Each structure stands twice: as C-alpha cells, then as structure tokens.
Amino acid sequence: MIPNNKxxxxxxxxQQIAVQGPHLVVDNVARRFQVMLIVSPxxxxxxxxxxxxxxxxxxxxxxxxxxxxxxSLAEVCQIxxxxxxxxxxxxxxxxxxxxAGAVALQNKGILFLGEWGQGKSSLVxxxxxxxxxxxxxxxxxxLAAENRLLPFPQTPRVRRATNAVLPRQxxxxxxxxxxPLNPTTTCTESVPVSLVIALVYDAHCSPRLTPLxxxxxxxxxxxxxxxxxxxxxxxxxxxxxxxxxxxAYQLTYNDRTEAARLVANEVRxx
Amino acid sequence: xxxxxxxxxxxxxxxxxPSVSAHPxxxxxxxxxxxxxxxLSLNRSAxxxxxxxxxxxxxxxxxxxxGAEMGGLDTDAFDSLLLDVETAVSQFQQHGLLTLET
Numbered sequence: 001m002i003p004n005n006k007x008x009x010x011x012x013x014x015q016q017i018a019v020q021g022p023h024l025v026v027d028n029v030a031r032r033f034q035v036m037l038i039v040s041p042x043x044x045x046x047x048x049x050x051x052x053x054x055x056x057x058x059x060x061x062x063x064x065x066x067x068x069x070x071x072s073l074a075e076v077c078q079i080x081x082x083x084x085x086x087x088x089x090x091x092x093x094x095x096x097x098x099x100a101g102a103v104a105l106q107n108k109g110i111l112f113l114g115e116w117g118q119g120k121s122s123l124v125x126x127x128x129x130x131x132x133x134x135x136x137x138x139x140x141x142x143l144a145a146e147n148r149l150l151p152f153p154q155t156p157r158v159r160r161a162t163n164a165v166l167p168r169q170x171x172x173x174x175x176x177x178x179x180p181l182n183p184t185t186t187c188t189e190s191v192p193v194s195l196v197i198a199l200v201y202d203a204h205c206s207p208r209l210t211p212l213x214x215x216x217x218x219x220x221x222x223x224x225x226x227x228x229x230x231x232x233x234x235x236x237x238x239x240x241x242x243x244x245x246x247x248a249y250q251l252t253y254n255d256r257t258e259a260a261r262l263v264a265n266e267v268r269x270x
Numbered sequence: 271x272x273x274x275x276x277x278x279x280x281x282x283x284x285x286x287x288p289s290v291s292a293h294p295x296x297x298x299x300x301x302x303x304x305x306x307x308x309x310l311s312l313n314r315s316a317x318x319x320x321x322x323x324x325x326x327x328x329x330x331x332x333x334x335x336x337g338a339e340m341g342g343l344d345t346d347a348f349d350s351l352l353l354d355v356e357t358a359v360s361q362f363q364q365h366g367l368l369t370l371e372t
Contacts, residue, residue, distance in 0.1 A: 213298055213311070213313065214295050214296055214298060215295050215298040215299065215300050215311030215312060215313070216311050218293075218295065218300045218309070218311060219300075219309060219311050222309045228307070232304050232307075233304060236291070236293060236300060236302045236304075236309055237291075237293060239300075240293040240295050240300055243295060244295060244296060
C-alpha cells in the first residue's frame with residue numbers, strides 16, 4: 001500500500017513547523033515555502049495536519065482550537081499557508097511583523113508598504129529578476145531595536161499584468177503565477193532598512209517617486225503592522241525612530257518595470 | 271470678520287488628553303492614543319497648533335501667537351489663520367486627542 005501522507009518542515013529562525021498531509025496538498029505547500037524547507041528538523045515548534053474528508057479537507061494544528069474545513073485544494077492550501085505564517089508570527093513575536101514586501105541590494109533593505117492589491121509582489125519580484133535579493137513579498141519581520149529586517153521568503157505569486165483598474169473581486173480572479181526562488185539569490189541574513197516606500201498603484205499614472213512626509217510613513221508602517229496587539233505600547237516609537245533616520249517615498253506607478261528602475265536609481269544614489 | 275459662532279469656538283481652551291503620546295519627528299509630529307489605536311500624523315503647521323494646546327490658551331490666543339510668529343497679519347489673513355487653527359483643533363477633538371474647556 002502506498003502511503004498517502006507526506007511531511008515537510010518549514011523553518012524560520014531555527015524553529016520549524018511540521019506539515020503533514022496528502023501529497024497533493026503538501027507538494028503545493030512546499031512550493032509556497034520552497035526556500036524555507038529543511039530536511040532534518042532541530043526544533044519543531046508546531047504541527048499541522050491536513051486530512052482528506054468527505055467534502056474536501058480538514059486542517060488540524062496544535063494551535064487551533066477547532067479543525068478548519070476546506071472544500072477544495074486551492075482553499076486548503078491557502079488556509080495552511082496562512083496558518084503556518086501566523087504561527088511563525090506568534091512564535092517569533094519579538095519582531096514587528098509588517099504586511100510588506102522587501103528586497104535587499106548589498107547591505108540595504110528596501111521595505112515596500114502597501115495595502116492589498118497595490119503590487120508589492122509584482123514590484124518585489126521585478127527587482128528580484130533584476131538581481132536584487134529577495135526577502136519577502138508579503139510578510140516582513142523587523143527587529144526594531146537593531147533596525148534589521150529578516151527574510152521570510154515565501155515563494156511569491158504575481159498576478160498577470162493589466163492596465164485596467166479592476167474591482168477587488170476581479171483582481172482576485174486574475175491568474176497568479178509563482179515565481180520560483182533561487183536559494184543563492186534569496187536573502188538569508190538580516191539587513192538594515194534603508195528606504196521605506198509606500199506603494200500606490202494607479203493605472204492612469206506613469207511612475208513617479210516622491211518624498212513621503214515621515215509622519216505619513218509612520219502611519220503607513222502602523223497600518224502595516226500585523227502583530228500590533230503585542231507591540232501596541234512601543235510600535236509607533238520604533239517607527240518614528242526609524243523614519244527620523246531613513247527616507248520614505250511614495251511610489252505611484254502603473255508599470256512595474258519602470259517603477260523598479262526608479263527605485264533602483266534612488267537606492268543607488270542614496 | 272468672525273461671526274458669533276466662530277467667536278464662541280475661539281474662546282474654548284483645548285486641553286490635551288493625558289493619554290496622548292506625542293512623538294516629534296523632524297519638523298512633524300505623530301500623535302498616538304494607544305488604547306484606542308488612534309495614530310495621527312501632523313504636518314509642521316498642525317504640530318505648531320498642537321504644541322500650543324495646553325488647556326490655558328484659547329483657540330483665539332493660539333491663532334494670535336501663531337500670527338505673531340509670522341510677523342503679524344492683517345485682519346483677513348488672521349481670520350483665515352483662525353479658521354485653520356479651529357479646523358485643526360476640531361479634528362484633534364474628533365479623534366479624542368483633546369477636550370475643549372470653557
């Protein structure tokens with residue numbers, strides 16, 4: 001009998017989450033955490049199990065009080081990915097986790113802030129294609145006291161480019177394509193944040209990079225903070241401290257290639 | 271010239287909420303009310319207004335002091351400044367950052 005289950009270990013900061021389930025599910029999850037996988041776990045800090053069920057799948061985890069049901073493969077993969085990221089965030093709660101993208105060039109970390117649909121993944125992967133080191137396209141852990149951002153390199157998925165302004169529902173339906181990461185060009189160590197860029201996608205506006213008042217940058221970082229409950233008392237002070245020393249820009253754009261060029265020019269001149 | 275309604279607001283004394291944390295940031299400022307998860311960014315002008323809100327000065331006096339820092343203003347310019355100060359104070363109040371004392 002061929003075993004139906006497979007296990008993988010997703011590593012962040014020497015702590016691993018074990019994921020076990022049907023091959024189809026685990027292989028999909030593996031692709032999303034491709035460069036965060038390790039073969040031999042040293043410190044398993046959580047276990048998540050996916051089981052096939054009559055109407056789809058059931059997700060169980062150490063940290064879940066109730067199982068989560070999912071009707072389709074896509075849905076269960078999305079739930080598993082979300083739960084893994086959330087559990088890592090809880091395990092490493094000393095970091096301020098930002099809903100952001102990040103890349104590094106030499107020893108400069110660039111943080112891209114933007115609400116859903118502003119193109120964080122697109123811009124980060126565009127820069128990655130231009131030989132910047134990939135850190136993250138969605139969640140960035142930041143060690144405020146030392147101003148170091150850490151890579152959390154889930155495999156990015158970008159939407160097919162469109163020049164139309166679409167409602168969220170239609171944007172959701174755009175096909176997304178994974179951009180496989182090369183471990184040798186993915187950032188593996190922490191880097192200081194050297195530039196903060198707030199993204200605004202505007203289909204009718206050619207790319208422009210304009211200075212963002214630092215206090216607006218603080219607002220953008222505050223809005224991007226995922227684990228705000230944990231850092232409620234200190235987060236704003238940390239953001240203020242950062243933006244006293246680090247420039248912030250707003251990047252309004254409709255073309256990611258041109259936008260990436262603007263960012264590259266700015267970073268190289270800084 | 272100011273009407274009666276404006277005059278009444280101008281006589282209020284903005285008193286900062288003691289729970290507000292004020293973070294100077296270059297020439298701007300970030301105000302925070304952690305328990306309400308309110309964070310507000312102030313540009314240089316709004317910061318100047320905030321820093322004069324002490325529960326002692328009236329809105330009118332705040333506008334007078336800011337006008338004096340600008341080298342003195344004619345009536346129209348002062349009325350315009352007073353309106354800006356009132357707008358800023360009103361927004362601070364709406365966010366719970368201060369109360370208006372009589």
